[in-house]
Amino acid sequence: MSEPKLPEIGDVQVPVGPQHPALKEPESFLISLRGEKITAVNIKLGYNHRGIEKACEGRNYIQDMYLLERICGICSHAHSTAYVQAVEEIAGLEIPKRAKYIRTLVAELERIHSHLLWLGVAGHEIGFDTLLMYTWRDREIVLDILAQLTGNRVNYGINTIGGVRRDISKEQIDDVLKALTALEERTKYYIQLATHETTVITRLSKVGMLSHDDAVKLGAVGPTARASGIERDVRRDDPYAAYDELEFKVISTNTNDVYGRTVVRVLELMESYKMSRKALKQLPDGPIAVKAPRRIPAGEAVSRYEAPRGEDMHYVKSNGTDHPERVKVRAPTLANLQSVTKMLEDRYLADLPIVIAAIDPCFSCTDRMIKIADQAAGEKTMTWNELHDYSINWYKKRGIAFK
Amino acid sequence: MTIAETINQEEEISRALVSQFTNLADKIKIQRARRMWAEVTLENFRPTFEYLVNQLGFAAISTITGLDEGENFGIIYHLNRDGAIVFSLKTSVPKTNPKIKTIIQIFPAADIYERELIDLLGIQVEGLPEGRRYPLPDNWPLDQHPLRKDWHPEALSGGGTTNV
Numbered sequence: 001m002s003e004p005k006l007p008e009i010g011d012v013q014v015p016v017g018p019q020h021p022a023l024k025e026p027e028s029f030l031i032s033l034r035g036e037k038i039t040a041v042n043i044k045l046g047y048n049h050r051g052i053e054k055a056c057e058g059r060n061y062i063q064d065m066y067l068l069e070r071i072c073g074i075c076s077h078a079h080s081t082a083y084v085q086a087v088e089e090i091a092g093l094e095i096p097k098r099a100k101y102i103r104t105l106v107a108e109l110e111r112i113h114s115h116l117l118w119l120g121v122a123g124h125e126i127g128f129d130t131l132l133m134y135t136w137r138d139r140e141i142v143l144d145i146l147a148q149l150t151g152n153r154v155n156y157g158i159n160t161i162g163g164v165r166r167d168i169s170k171e172q173i174d175d176v177l178k179a180l181t182a183l184e185e186r187t188k189y190y191i192q193l194a195t196h197e198t199t200v201i202t203r204l205s206k207v208g209m210l211s212h213d214d215a216v217k218l219g220a221v222g223p224t225a226r227a228s229g230i231e232r233d234v235r236r237d238d239p240y241a242a243y244d245e246l247e248f249k250v251i252s253t254n255t256n257d258v259y260g261r262t263v264v265r266v267l268e269l270m271e272s273y274k275m276s277r278k279a280l281k282q283l284p285d286g287p288i289a290v291k292a293p294r295r296i297p298a299g300e301a302v303s304r305y306e307a308p309r310g311e312d313m314h315y316v317k318s319n320g321t322d323h324p325e326r327v328k329v330r331a332p333t334l335a336n337l338q339s340v341t342k343m344l345e346d347r348y349l350a351d352l353p354i355v356i357a358a359i360d361p362c363f364s365c366t367d368r369m370i371k372i373a374d375q376a377a378g379e380k381t382m383t384w385n386e387l388h389d390y391s392i393n394w395y396k397k398r399g400i401a402f403k
Numbered sequence: 404m405t406i407a408e409t410i411n412q413e414e415e416i417s418r419a420l421v422s423q424f425t426n427l428a429d430k431i432k433i434q435r436a437r438r439m440w441a442e443v444t445l446e447n448f449r450p451t452f453e454y455l456v457n458q459l460g461f462a463a464i465s466t467i468t469g470l471d472e473g474e475n476f477g478i479i480y481h482l483n484r485d486g487a488i489v490f491s492l493k494t495s496v497p498k499t500n501p502k503i504k505t506i507i508q509i510f511p512a513a514d515i516y517e518r519e520l521i522d523l524l525g526i527q528v529e530g531l532p533e534g535r536r537y538p539l540p541d542n543w544p545l546d547q548h549p550l551r552k553d554w555h556p557e558a559l560s561g562g563g564t565t566n567v
Binding site: 042043044045046049051053054057089216217218219232233234237238300301302304311313315317325326328330334335337338 | 434435437438440462463464465466468470471479481483485486487488489491510511512513514515516523535536537538539540549550552554
């Protein structure tokens with residue numbers, strides 16, 4: 001990351017991470033403190049790097065789709081859609097309209113579950129655990145719907161190159177509509193809470209400030225950017241799937257703080273309900289996929305997707321075989337993390353958890369590699385099969401038999 | 404906005420760019436609405452890049468992609484204009500002298516994308532200040548660049564555990 005600032009005499013350095021209760025995933029923030037004030041932040045990323053881009057080059061296009069979907073457990077549909085869109089563009093596939101609508105519906109349902117999850121985490125970080133319990137309970141409604149439509153709560157596997165894998169039935173539509181009504185009622189309550197509850201407003205206002213100019217300069221995306229007055233949304237600016245046929249409002253504010261990021265997300269929930277309903281109402285009839293070739297002709301494409309955290313970008317280069325030549329992923333958190341240092345500068349240490357949480361970081365997305373064991377240091381390595389046998393034996397020893 | 408209108412915009416951008424850099428005539432590809440591509444030599448890269456950013460409104464960068472193309476490294480800068488039109492400007496450097504200049508004076512946030520080029524491909528970025536590496540761990544050997552086509556996990560003394 002940016003140039004490490006050396007602590008000045010008298011400053012205290014506090015390591016937050018790579019493993020720390022305030023973080024949900026491993027990442028290292030080395031904080032320099034003068035009294036309670038943060039003077040410098042050094043971020044070290046890469047703890048979740050799994051080498052997915054390299055792994056993609058050794059697998060075929062279909063395998064890669066499932067691999068890329070596993071970049072992140074929250075916005076998995078974002079990654080698989082961004083990838084298949086790029087492959088479809090190179091192969092010159094025009095996917096059926098119905099498939100576009102189903103992709104859009106799953107995308108909005110995913111955003112709903114992601115934003116509700118975030119709201120709970122934010123509540124937790126400010127000591128408002130009731131909010132966590134409420135939102136995560138409500139989130140189950142949308143997860144059930146996703147499971148019903150796709151077969152999975154996360155990593156939906158709905159996409160395929162050329163369309164989607166599952167159609168949506170009349171009964172399912174009714175169930176989704178019912179769920180949306182229930183969620184909308186709950187969200188109205190959260191909006192009321194976010195905009196009227198004094199403790200929430202006081203705790204979040206003027207915390208984690210990121211001015212409009214800084215947000216532009218540091219390349220912030222998604223709700224983080226929109227709360228600093230950057231009215232930008234890939235769904236509207238560079239429409240994909242069925243977004244060019246669904247009108248919606250791009251929510252933005254000028255408060256530049258965590259409060260703004262909260263308001264943007266809860267209001268976006270309402271837009272997502274509206275769009276999901278509209279997508280179901282306009283759902284065209286017809287096939288859900290076209291046949292895709294196994295070998296993709298040589299070419300390259302850039303695909304963008306408005307993930308719940310902001311712009312997700314995939315670059316795919318093909319070489320005429322059934323394996324891609326290169327797949328590049330830029331997840332939104334990598335773009336937003338640059339702003340965190342700015343948000344924390346000269347702020348109190350106690351604000352750190354909520355400020356980091358407010359960009360809704362997803363470090364798994366950001367890092368994408370390989371476990372290396374230093375044998376000299378006594379670390380053990382295992383092959384996949386060894387790990388498999390080890391785990392079977394582990395359970396056997398405890399009296400749980402596997403076939 | 405209809406697709407025809409955006410195409411129009413892209414053609415205008417293309418014309419404006421060609422009028423400034425005549426060597427780019429017929430070399431700018433509009434792959435589809437909102438997707439523009441061009442390739443320039445390393446010496447022409449900086450002026451073209453700055454013209455796109457300062458004059459044509461491509462004021463945001465999405466990321467930088469590094470490619471291993473055998474003899475050369477390809478480097479693609481994905482710029483965007485008001486979040487809509489993406490201009491992918493490509494340049495390349497020979498593997499024997501893989502040096503590029505940093506763009507952090509223009510985009511401070513590109514720092515992390517340039518560090519990825521250093522770690523994963525072994526491209527040297529001149530003018531990038533000292534900093535913590537990304538995304539590989541601190542004890543990763545400095546001469547091992549996983550995204551190079553000739554790299555395999557066995558190249559590491561500890562041996563890889565994945566079947567790449």
